[in-house]
Amino acid sequence: MKILFLHGWRSVPGGVKPTYLKTHGHDVINPQLDDDDFDAAVKVAQSAYDHLRPDVVVGSSRGGAVALNLHSGNTPLVLLCPAWRNWGSVSKLKSSSVILHSRDDDVISFADSEELLSGSKLPQGTLIEVGHDHRLADEQSLEVMLWACNVLTSGASLPWLELDSETSPESPGHASATSQEEASYVCDACGEEIVIPLDLTEGTSQAYVEDCPVCCRANTIHVQFDDEGTAQVWAEPEQDYD
Numbered sequence: 733m734k735i736l737f738l739h740g741w742r743s744v745p746g747g748v749k750p751t752y753l754k755t756h757g758h759d760v761i762n763p764q765l766d767d768d769d770f771d772a773a774v775k776v777a778q779s780a781y782d783h784l785r786p787d788v789v790v791g792s793s794r795g796g797a798v799a800l801n802l803h804s805g806n807t808p809l810v811l812l813c814p815a816w817r818n819w820g821s822v823s824k825l826k827s828s829s830v831i832l833h834s835r836d837d838d839v840i841s842f843a844d845s846e847e848l849l850s851g852s853k854l855p856q857g858t859l860i861e862v863g864h865d866h867r868l869a870d871e872q873s874l875e876v877m878l879w880a881c882n883v884l885t886s887g888a889s890l891p892w893l894e895l896d897s898e899t900s901p902e903s904p905g906h907a908s909a910t911s912q913e914e915a916s917y918v919c920d921a922c923g924e925e926i927v928i929p930l931d932l933t934e935g936t937s938q939a940y941v942e943d944c945p946v947c948c949r950a951n952t953i954h955v956q957f958d959d960e961g962t963a964q965v966w967a968e969p970e971q972d973y974d
């Protein structure tokens with residue numbers, strides 16, 4: 733897919749996040765945006781958008797504000813801790829977009845994204861809590877960023893965005909970020925079907941050890957999310973290495 737990546741303040745093209753998207757086989761255009769003149773930055777991004785016609789626009793921090801201020805039609809936006817309060821005049825996010833943000837972000841407050849969400853009347857699942865800081869350059873954040881780009885451009889009906897926020901009142905915008913809340917596996921030892929909760933914020937590819945609640949034998953549980961947000965879950969007996 734073609735991705736227009738808009739970098740943050742004092743970042744340079746070619747950082748970790750656009751490089752990650754590029755190494756996963758996507759065409760990434762990563763224009764240099766003016767750090768001082770926001771309008772000039774928007775102008776450069778707009779001309780890149782008009783020229784490239786990207787499938788998705790990814791904007792990081794100040795680049796997220798640039799993305800919000802673009803005329804980008806129905807092209808989905810993936811906003812990484814967008815600094816919309818600091819720059820630009822747009823305070824509404826269109827549907828078919830997602831925000832990735834860490835609660836531990838000490839540069840742009842997580843509350844800013846919650847406000848953007850409620851002001852736009854978008855469902856809770858639009859805001860995905862991920863990462864440990866403002867950079868969102870850890871492996872898990874990078875994976876979720878790529879996953880969001882894939883889902884938003886797949887033409888899927890974005891089932892996870894339509895989930896009622898009441899389905900997960902304790903973790904708004906968190907557990908509801910998948911099309912499913914739970915899935916099941918069959919215990920290899922006793923053959924019972926075991927239901928487990930799903931949590932996309934643990935990454936799109938997960939493996940962990942859990943004792944079967946029926947027979948108490950340890951299984952390694954594998955969870956794999958596909959591009960539509962659907963989880964494949966399977967179990968295998970935990971290996972004994974002694």
Ligand SMILES: [Zn+2]
Pocket residue numbers: 919920921922923924944945946947948949
């Ligand atoms: Zn069992």
